[in-house]
Amino acid sequence: MNPAQQPSYEDQAELADVIAQLRTRPPLVFAGECDDLRDKLAAVARGEGFVLQGGDCAETFAGVTAANIQNKLRTLLSMAVVMTYAAQVPIVKIGRIAGQYAKPRSKDTETRAGVTLPAYRGDAVNGYDFTPESRRHDPRRLLETYNSSSATMNLARALLTGGFADLRTAHSWNADFVRSAPVNERYTALVQEIERALAFMVSCGMDDEAMHTVEFFSSHEALLLDYEHAMTRIDSRTRTPYDVSGHFIWIGERTRQLDGAHVEFLRHLRNPIGIKLGPSTTAQDALALADKIDPDREPGRLTLITRMGAGKIRTVLPSVIDEVMASGRLPVWMCDPMHGNTFTTDNGVKTRAFSDVADEVDGFFEVHEQCGTWPGGIHIELTGDDVTECVGGVGELGEEDLGERYETLCDPRLNRNQSLELAFTVAHRLNE
Ligand code: PEP
Numbered sequence: 196m197n198p199a200q201q202p203s204y205e206d207q208a209e210l211a212d213v214i215a216q217l218r219t220r221p222p223l224v225f226a227g228e229c230d231d232l233r234d235k236l237a238a239v240a241r242g243e244g245f246v247l248q249g250g251d252c253a254e255t256f257a258g259v260t261a262a263n264i265q266n267k268l269r270t271l272l273s274m275a276v277v278m279t280y281a282a283q284v285p286i287v288k289i290g291r292i293a294g295q296y297a298k299p300r301s302k303d304t305e306t307r308a309g310v311t312l313p314a315y316r317g318d319a320v321n322g323y324d325f326t327p328e329s330r331r332h333d334p335r336r337l338l339e340t341y342n343s344s345s346a347t348m349n350l351a352r353a354l355l356t357g358g359f360a361d362l363r364t365a366h367s368w369n370a371d372f373v374r375s376a377p378v379n380e381r382y383t384a385l386v387q388e389i390e391r392a393l394a395f396m397v398s399c400g401m402d403d404e405a406m407h408t409v410e411f412f413s414s415h416e417a418l419l420l421d422y423e424h425a426m427t428r429i430d431s432r433t434r435t436p437y438d439v440s441g442h443f444i445w446i447g448e449r450t451r452q453l454d455g456a457h458v459e460f461l462r463h464l465r466n467p468i469g470i471k472l473g474p475s476t477t478a479q480d481a482l483a484l485a486d487k488i489d490p491d492r493e494p495g496r497l498t499l500i501t502r503m504g505a506g507k508i509r510t511v512l513p514s515v516i517d518e519v520m521a522s523g524r525l526p527v528w529m530c531d532p533m534h535g536n537t538f539t540t541d542n543g544v545k546t547r548a549f550s551d552v553a554d555e556v557d558g559f560f561e562v563h564e565q566c567g568t569w570p571g572g573i574h575i576e577l578t579g580d581d582v583t584e585c586v587g588g589v590g591e592l593g594e595e596d597l598g599e600r601y602e603t604l605c606d607p608r609l610n611r612n613q614s615l616e617l618a619f620t621v622a623h624r625l626n627e
């Protein structure tokens with residue numbers, strides 16, 4: 196069986212040359228950092244932490260600008276502040292960033308005005324412009340994927356240890372949000388409470404390193420096996436393989452076949468691994484995948500990212516959780532409230548409703564409460580900019596507003612205000 200969702204390159208010699216170059220490139224992340232994240236995820240699985248994973252559906256090469264990266268990080272950090280305060284446990288911050296350049300597609304081709312061309316598969320594979328030249332699968336793009344990931348990672352590391360992540364600054368972004376948007380009074384009250392807590396800490400002289408720096412991890416879907424394989428190195432300490440293109444990698448809903456090439460490849464890696472589970476997942480599927488990816492039941496190794504849709508989560512998730520827990524496993528349970536809630540408007544625009552996203556998150560908390568398990572985190576598609584891609588939320592964006600600033604090349608993302616609003620709703624649930 197051919198691996199699912201792979202590009203078809205015309206020139207195999209060109210691909211071989213690219214792979215040879217990638218093999219010699221320095222790692223983007225270190226094996227020890229992946230181990231550190233695995234330990235943190237083990238704590239999350241035990242209920243001693245919560246994960247915030249977020250970023251674009253598809254990063255683009257053109258999107259590798261300081262402003263864009265900074266805005267995304269700012270949004271994630273602002274979200275993390277309210278969530279930390281509410282949960283009273285550490286928030287593990289993971290970006291869908293510095294590597295999320297390849298997309299699985301449900302159709303191989305796209306037709307516009309009678310012309311059919313290969314579908315856009317992310318900047319790692321081909322261009323978005325609707326011309327035969329741009330849509331050609333080009334292996335050289337894998338080198339640009341590495342370079343873009345590297346530039347993004349470099350800026351993220353510098354910002355997050357260089358003052359940008361100061362807790363009081365991140366808090367002030369939330370204060371701006373509740374001042375400028377017509378939000379629920381509860382959120383304003385929460386911001387004021389955090390304000391007082393911070394002032395208290397400062398007057399007590401608690402002004403250490405932890406106030407100024409943030410530990411941050413990168414993640415992406417491990418889709419293109421040529422790239423992921425070329426970026427895999429044997430760690431000199433442990434003599435075991437790590438995919439050094441990102442700390443956390445996940446297998447998508449379309450490539451998680453038990454006997455498929457993605458599962459086979461990822462099961463050999465030491466990175467912490469996520470698996471997306473859609474609405475048709477049975478408890479048996481989840482168990483079989485868990486056994487294959489994590490046969491040794493290693494703490495923090497496995498994250499199950501459920502994306503069932505607001506309408507299905509309350510009926511599908513309970514039996515999956517019950518059977519996985521009955522088998523004695525302790526995975527991180529994460530909620531992706533985006534991918535089960537996509538719809539197309541009458542005008543043909545792909546969107547998501549903020550109310551559905553919030554409802555799936557609510558359902559996730561409800562089901563875990565019923566099952567007696569710990570809701571370990573959320574996985575969100577977001578941007579730091581004021582785009583108009585999802586309807587609803589504080590700005591009450593309607594379908595008629597979507598044309599204004601619809602910039603995603605793939606799935607619709609929450610804009611900055613919608614992301615912060617979601618963080619406040621999660622904070623509220625964590626605080627109950
Ligand atoms: C994604 O995370 O962008 C994605 C395609 O998700 P899924 O595999 O869950 O459909």
Ligand code: MN
Pocket residue numbers: 252253534576605606
């Ligand atoms: Mn997506």
